[in-house]
Amino acid sequence: MMENKGAILILSGPSGCGKSTLLKNVYKEIDEYYFSISTTTREPRVGEKHGVDYLFTTREEFQEDIKTGNFLEWAEVHGNYYGTSLKPIKKALNEGKIVIFDIDVQGHDIVRKKMDKVVTSVFITTPSLKDLEDRLTNRGTDSQEVIDRRIQNAKSEIRFFQKYDYFIINDNLEKASKELISIANIARVKSKLFDKDETLNNWLS
Ligand SMILES: Nc1ncnc2c1ncn2[C@@H]1O[C@H](COP(=O)(O)OP(=O)(O)OP(=O)(O)O)[C@@H](O)[C@H]1O
């Protein structure tokens, strides 16, 4: 019996580059996916729902989850904690799903190390830092202080893009969506690699 039948698709990129927007645009084109809902200590934004966008929690509870070993990965990003719970990921992988992560560059490093064989990753960005700043400002969800911090962090995050399998410049939503769908299809093909042993067994038995 195969342990993993699914595959992982990681999206990273500076805050405001358009990861959530792109994902919402392409979900209907991806079969059998599971979006990994992260746990965070960040305050919910207007319109965000617990259990849909994030699992919102306190710093104390988050630290308890770290101690218990509940996270596949976790990181401090822009001054808040974010983490991926291991249990639902295992379940979705065993069900053969494409598990989609929207996580930062630190999280990508950890998941790569732990689950390299099943990971396909894509770094998403805007054409320029100015575009990023405009998007964060126009989104209207964060204070100027939070935006400034995210812009500062974007300058370091951009250096990580070479660690990723693919790179998308989200200048045009339609074009970027098509590129993301192609990458999701590649992740799907990767999941088929785990059928190799089973196929061989079927042939030889
Ligand atoms: N191709 C695009 N052209 C113009 N605006 C865009 C494009 N893609 C996304 N946006 C806008 O940019 C803003 C930021 O997008 P979004 O919230 O999806 O970013 P994000 O990468 O998920 O951010 P975070 O990491 O903070 O969650 C939104 O207001 C969105 O409507």
Ligand SMILES: Nc1nc2c(ncn2[C@@H]2O[C@H](COP(=O)(O)O)[C@@H](O)[C@H]2O)c(=O)[nH]1
């Ligand atoms: N390492 C992880 N990073 C995560 C996770 N969930 C989200 N993120 C990243 O945090 C920033 C900020 O998100 P925001 O919703 O506050 O704008 C963003 O880059 C996400 O990719 C996680 O579980 N682990």
